[in-house]
Amino acid sequence: MKKALVAALLILAAIPLLLAVSELPPHGSASNATYTHVSAYYLEHGAEEAGAENIITDVILNYRGFDTNGEVTVIFTALAAVLAVLLLGDASTATEDKPSHSVSVVVSFIVRLLAPFIAMFAVYVIINGHISPGGGFQGGTILGALAIVLTLVLGEDEARRLLPERPKPWLQAAAPLTFIGIGLAGLTDTGFYLGFPTAEALSWIRTMWLLAIEIGIGVGGAAIIASIFWTMEAER
Amino acid sequence: MVSWPHWIIVAIIMPMAGAVLTPIVSRKNDKAAPVWALFIMSLTSLAALFLIVRVAQEGPFSYLVGGWARPYGIELHFDEFSASIGIICLIGWLALLFSYHYVAESIPKPRIPYYYTLVLLNLTGMIGFVMTGDLFNLYVFMEILSLSAYALVAVSGERVAEMAAFKYLVMGAVSSLIILFSIGLLYAVTGSLNMADISTRLAGIESRLPVMLALAGMAMALMVKAAIFPLHIWLPDAHAIAPSPVSAILSGLVVKTGVFGLLRVYQIFYGAGTYELAGLNTTLIWLGAISIIMGAFFAIFQEDIKMMLAYSTISNVGYIVMGLGLASQYGIIGATVHIFNHALIKATLFLGAGALMYKTGYRTLTDLRGVGKAMPLTSMAMSIGAISIVGIPPTAGFLCKWYIALGAFQAGQPAFGFALVFGALFIFIYYIRMVNSFYFQPPTHPEILEVGEAPVSMLFPVLLLAALCLVMGILGRIPLSFIEPAVTRMLGG
DSSP states (O other): OHHHHHHHHHHHHHHHHHHHHHTSOOTTOTTOHHHHSHHHHHHHHHHHHTSOSSHHHIIIIIITHHHHHHHHHHHHHHHHHHHHHHOOSSGGGTTSSOOOOOOOHHHHHHHHHHHHHHHHHHHHHHHHTTTSSOOHHHHHHHHHHHHHHHHHHHOHHHHHTTSOTTTHHHHHTHHHHHHHHHHHHHHHHHSSTTOOOOOGGGHHHHHHHHHHHHHHHHHHHHHHHHHHHHHHHHHO | OTTOTTHHHHHHHHHHHHHHHHHHHTSSOTTHHHHHHHHHHHHHHHHHHHHHHHHHHHOOEEEEETTOOTTTSEEEEEOGGGGGHHHHHHHHHHHHHHHHHHHHHHSOGGGHHHHHHHHHHHHHHHHHHHHBOBHHHHHHHHHHHHHHHHHHHHTTOOHHHHHHHHHHHHHHHHHHHHHHHHHHHHHHHHSOOBHHHHHHHHTTOSOHHHHHHHHHHHHHHHHHHTTOTTSOTTHHHHHHHSOHHHHHHIIIIIHHHHHHHHHHHHHHHHHHOOOOOHHHHHHHHHHHHHHHHHHHHHHHTOOBHHHHHHHHHHHHHHHHHHHHHHOSHHHHHHHHHHHHHHHHHHHHHHHHHHHHHHHHOOOBTTTTTTHHHHSHHHHHHHHHHHHHHHTOTTSHHHHHHHHHHHHHHHTTOHHHHHHHHHHHHHHHHHHHHHHHHHHTSOOSSGGGGGOOOOOHHHHHHHHHHHHHHHHHHHTTHHHHHHHHHHHHHHHHO
């Protein structure tokens, strides 16, 4: 009875949604506003005025960089939320008496063998995001996943050494801090927050700044993913 | 000084940078976190002050982030409605000051730096939310403020707090998703994300159904955020169980972002000019009226003082939404000013309740009997808050409710004007219960008479806010005339 009611409600809600979506301008039609208005401008001018050959990178880091500035702050908020809700009253006693995972020798060996290559791939994705699909978010996730895999194989204490205590809060805040730093540099240089130098001769500065943001996002993202995992692991 | 164009970005970047640096600043010294947060909010308030003076002098102004022309980049737009940044900074600053002693005792120690981080992030989100002129940017700031709000409810670590936060999270996340979907629909038909640009382009759209669905989706999701009956079920627990300074921020400010979002949606659609909004208006008026009555009705039966205040928030947001739905000059002016006044009043009451709980350890009206003699200043401040929220003339609550009632007559819906008065009567009953138990009943726990006032860091915010409730009653015309040109512009299209 309850299931039937839920199904009926879902169908009832789906009807207006589907009707509305069916009235949207069709994909590929030349008059579709999503092709003719803002994005047409990006495609036409993006490569030369925004600093990256990859238009996606141009949009998320330059034209709409402020949104991404906010998004990395959302990710930082997620970390602060996890720490504020899960950190224990007394941090020192939290880690004792942990049953150690027994991982098969083969898995352990393969993971340790692959680790440097995974890290290399993450760096490649971050830096190459400039001219091809990829970038800080993707590369940072790969790096964070590597930290998680190593935690499972080496045990927590060993893996935590990847992120030393002293630089840890700086690395966790890397993405918003890089954004704010570049934003303020842009403000002094061009008179707009997150403004990138527009002169043709300065295109290398534009490229360097975009790269700095990508690296900041990558490092910050990885540190946050790993920290969230370790905090939840300690809670288990 | 005032005309320096970058204050608007400083007002967002300052608390954002302050938040991410809080764990670093407080690494060696726990006590550093609250001082740092207060310092950051003081600077932010300064920027806010310059922005408000500028908008009063020269009217709305824009800031192009990255220097990209509208609609290609992101535009920050500061109009008279954005002046709510003033109340965000004020309540935020006072809640941080109040937290200094309160949080040190009620939250596990390693969590404290992250508590201040989250409060600053929450304020960042709200400040960005009221100043942005871009629909997707609005969503980004809404996520910052929502995510930090969920965590702040759970921060005390009690089991009930975690349950309340989870309920809040589920409702909030679903509503965020609907807003994102609606933004996607609007982008699909207009190809733009800039609010002003969408508004112009919407006028010429042929397929109306997606646009109407986007409008309905946004209105519904924002009503969840604003806790309008029957979408309010997450609010009472979340607001009552959160630490008191957080309750003040949530009830005074965060629920209002839902209403503020509705205001922005209205601006877009009024600007487009060719859309029939009568259906939405009627829905808002009715749901607003039902919220007023139901919120007040439930509040009467609450024993827990913070639970009572939480239900009272549902009533008051009902007033604001009803004022918006009336779509008349007076109604909207009253609604927007009530956003401001209710924030003052509810922060007084929640911080006052927090001070009572901090000193006595009790939170129900029966247990708190006789506290008026033990903590005379706090009780007096809370009584002022109570008279203000009922809307008795010399206080802050009166003028805006009067305007909303006038708006009902102006819109030719006098019956709702009476609903409003009826609601005020209900509200009067349960606040009288509170005052009665504070002053006129023999104490349930005799030892309550021994407790003194709370420390200055808690007493000062409560007294200042209570004083402002009185001052805003006397100087109530100032915000009304300040907001008037914006409302005229909005309704004039």
